[in-house]
Amino acid sequence: MNEFVETLLDLQWHEPKSTYDVVIIGGGGHGLATAYYLATRHGITNVAVVEANYIGSGNSGRNTTIIRANYGIPESVRFYQHSLDLYSTLEEETGCWIMHATKGLLWLAHTETAMRSERARCLLNTACGAETVMVDPQAAKAICPQLDLSGGGRYPVLGASHHVGAATARHDRVVWAYAQGAMRMGVHVLQNTQVTGLLRDGERVTGVQTANGNISAGVVLSAVGGNVTTIANHAELRLPVRTHPLQAFVTNGYAQSLGPIISDTELFCYVSQTARGQMLIGAEFDPQPSYSTQSSFNFLQSCTSKVTHLLPFLKNLRILRQWTGICDVSADFSPIIGHTGVDGLLITTGWGTWGFKAIPAGGSLMAELIATGKTPPLLEPFGLDRFASDQALADQGSTGTR
Amino acid sequence: MLWLTCPICGRRPIDEFSFGGEFPTVPDRITDPATRDVDYVWMFDNIAGVTTERWFHHAGCRRWHTARRDTITDAVLHTGIEDATDTVL
């Protein structure tokens, strides 16, 4: 018996109906969390979550599990801090063990430009409720003794911002916790059900076509990751989104030793150690769009080279598995949540490399929007219409390693 | 390894190139000029399938070329210095 085998959850599957009040396309974290909050906060339980594969089979099952709020603009910091707060009570609320662990995150700076960014990050984050403090190299070393402050002789550490509340949780378990919570309230989760089109009544979207038949809906929410353009095309909806591969790898399990999460903008890499002792290492998304989940050796070479400059103790660890997710990256690197301009169709997309950490906030706020018809203040900046009105959320800080 | 073929320099690992984006298109169904402009500057076709796109060989000749790539498999079907009207597959 392994202590990390799931022993608490019960997933209850239902036979599909032909009509629901809300149909959510995509059984990942965002889709299931939205269903969960619709059911638990707003009493809306006549809901189906339609998943093409198995729940969590997309990016929810492929990310590097980091939860943080240290973004570059107030709108993002507040949103992600809300998410971080919801995460910290999720185990209590759902009775599930998501393996949540607050670790803190060190964001390293090697140049004056990076120092300037990190100082700014600390001031803005703290002002918006996400405690982040600047630390000097010695303090960084005290937090993470394995750090090579010379950066392999090439990337000397000038300082770091320390985002105190950053955490990790096991990605699959987050998905299952929301799935179980929603299912218990009567939400139907339909696996292996590929959406092939949208039902239309004039301009209005009235449901989804699936390989297993049509399903009518009062409201349809697209919560897909990686294939949002395909869904949007069904409604002739144009999106400022490109789909990019995001690669990561994990080592074998080793004795617990790496305390905080380490991240680096210049070297495009981040590392944390899982509860099972594996080092989980990720990077920035690939520059070219692609729907391929094939991993590349170029990535492994580059990422291992960079990360071992900072953390030389990783050199002798063995790489267990490398994988790739595909993520929808918006034109301003911020998510797109809310109305689409197409009646009956809502959207949550553009989560890029930061969708996992947004699951509780994205789900709860989207549920509030669906239930009340009003866009919650935290979501207001993230509407699709911001592009036409030239009010992009230029948070270049929102990418994976920034 | 992902490889691309530069028409001037030959086959090289993808890290030697910069991605320059697909050729932007605006659907004919959009007729309002302002909406067309919004679409042109912000929206992406984001095709799951064969795209025509620009790559710059920054580590070599420092010239652009046009490639056709299947974004589902990452297979590069054609590279050439021809323009986007080239339809060789």
Next chain:
Amino acid sequence: MSRIVVDGRTIPYESGDSVAMAVLRAGEHPHHGGALCLAGDCPNCVCEVDGIAYVRTCQTPAKPGLVVRRHPEVGAPEIREPAQPNVARSPAAAHIEVRRIETDVVVIGAGESGRIAEAEAVAAGRAVTVLDSADGNEVVAIYGGPTVIVRRPDAMVHYNANEVVVATGAAEIQPVCPGNTLIGIVTARAADQMHTAGVDLGVAVAVGTPPQTAPCMAVPGSLVRIVEADGKLSAVVVSHDGNETTTPCDTLIVGLGFAPRDVLSRMAAPHLPVRTVGQAAERFALPPCPTAGIVCPCSKIGVDDLDGVWDRGFRELELVKRASLTGTGTCQGSVCVPHLRAFIAERSGAIPEPFTARPATRQITLAEAAADVHTDVFRRSPLHDEHLALGAQLDRFGGWWRPWNYGDHVAEYWAVREAVSLGDVSTLGKLVLSGPDVVELLERLYPTTVADIKPGRSRYVLLLNERGHLIDDGMICRETDSKFVLTFTSGGAANAEMWVRDWIETWGLRVHVLDQTMSLAAINVTGPLAGELLQRVGLADQPSFLHHVHATVAGVACHVMRLSFTGEASFELHHPADRSAELWRALMASGRDLGVKPHGLQALFGLRLEKGHVIVGMDSEMDSTPRRLNMDWAVKMDKPDFLGRSALARTADLPDERRLFGFTVEGAAPTEGSPIFSDGAIVGHVASSFTSPLLGHGIMLGWLKHTPWPEQVQIDGRTATVARPPFYDPEGLRARA
């Protein structure tokens, strides 16, 4: 006799022994138990070898003095920090050699099917490379290309092939029953290997298909359980015709069938020329559904665990895997996948496909992956050594090493304001454009008018994208009717070249481009005494403001541009990179009594802030329109067309709250990035700040993003006043002097 060290004790080995065989020869188990395959499939022989954990010892030749440590029986192995070589400029793993080999066909596996594939390819006149683990070739993965990554004892080898043939054969099915983690269980092939190596198997009992050579007693029937005594197996219980029989033994040999060793085939992208042949391509029958025992030896997952997650609703192969962790360990499913599929097939009625195969099948260390990989290149200006000699603190900026300061940025500041100073601006982007369509190109590229720039004159320009957002700025210098020199920011230079070339091709214009960013160095001579200094070194006819000339300065051919970023009279001397140090020294020597000093970026950022000059990317944001930057003056909307024009026209009357402002505050300047508050709410942030030595207080550029824009704000707990830059010499008289 040669020896290795296992858990601190030396044990002898014989020629040809793997580490695992040596341990078995010593009468021990390399792990803590579990059936051994000795073929690289199972995780039951992994140890730490010479500081590297998770090494399959059956694939590791014994070498004198090899240090082997068993993993702890409970918990994960400790991390052994590698010795730190002097890594100053070498890759992270300088000691590991990489070989890159181009070949036509790679055949993986030298068994029967591999040999056939090899012979076929040779007959077809193709060059073939055969990779077999017995020859020390551990195939790690097949990537796009196809590129086959191989780990050898002496190097990492990357094979680029036109075709890959996977002929890896089949793995033996491992037993799943109570007691299957005991010491003393081997597969039939492993038993033959041990027998051939002369390892004593003691009383050996075989269940299933017996080994070919190893002496043993074959017991008919199916495996029920394995009996323990003193921490190892003592007997095996077999069911035959409904009867259970117990047979005492020292070694249990299992011949339970095969599963295709097809991980590499499943890993390769479907469109790649990768073929699978022989047993690796065969669809073997699944083993019977397991009922008890450990299914996944890597993660120690039992059938009861599978039952548990199944009963909790995890009904897909991937969900069972993820909920139970089966198949997520070192062997990546080699042992458990057949049993897991059999488990699910029995409960669901359908045989699931194996889960996705991902790199790596044979594990490599991070150092092995990083071998001969270099990170980004840091560029050096031709004046690099001059800066070091002057005590510069260098910083990396825009991909270049640049002087941040020379020890005292305030003294450098005063040299610019009151005397003369040199700045190294070699890193600026520099393009030469020539052609019949060059004016047409520049009119479309820039929001300013270009046709009216006379030869010998220059103009400051913004570079906008199609969204009307600032992507760079710089100067246009007109040389002749059909030839221009363009400059760009240091950080924007590479993108600018791409941008210009792309649009020339897109528009089909006849313009030649030469990028001289790295061919020409540039020195900015700035300060009220700049003219005098240049007079001394031979620049008699000095260009007036926004003019440029070609002239010889201190014997060096220079393109001299008169402009100003610092606010003082400034002359940018662009000149051949190989003459730069000579020119720099001449200027430093001739200006000594004028008080000449070099200035770094830190002083420059302050100097330009006093003038309110924006630095792209520091003050501007991704979506900064000229209007938001108060730079509408640089945009001629009456031009017929230019990049960004339609977007600017479309958004001109939209409501907008974003605007870059100047701010002043008593005392030292607040930290850059500080939030700006009004009535307790965040209304913006400081983009850049400087404590002006001349003004004696803090000045800032910053964004306000909420209207009405206040006249006073709170920054850093202090009251700051919104001001209109420039903060210094608003008429610009000094720049033109």
Next chain:
Amino acid sequence: MLALETLHGTRIVAAPEALDALDAATWSTSVTVLRFAPDDVFVLGAETISISGEYAIVEAESGFVGCWLTDEQLAHVAEHIDWPLPVERPVLVQGFVAGVPAKIWLTSSATGERSLLLCAAPYACELTERLA
């Protein structure tokens, strides 16, 4: 450690046809014509070059550094290149060498094969250190 030194020459950007003619012309053995791109050439060792086309850009070029390699040195350099060197000679190859943008002029001469390794001057330090 390779000693990279400034290469003094002439850089010409002109119509490809004009450069084809330049490329095809018979030069003395001391002249090296490096064709960076169809419209871009770097000529080493030529005193005067005439080029047709009124819009051609002709500039003295001293922004590259390089050194001639022995076959042994070339083999060492090639170990740090991800892509295969072609067999044809003479040929200019361009791309990452030890991760640094560089070019190699591979040639055959009566005295045996010699190759010119060159890169933009700002890269010189990194290239030599990485190849050391």
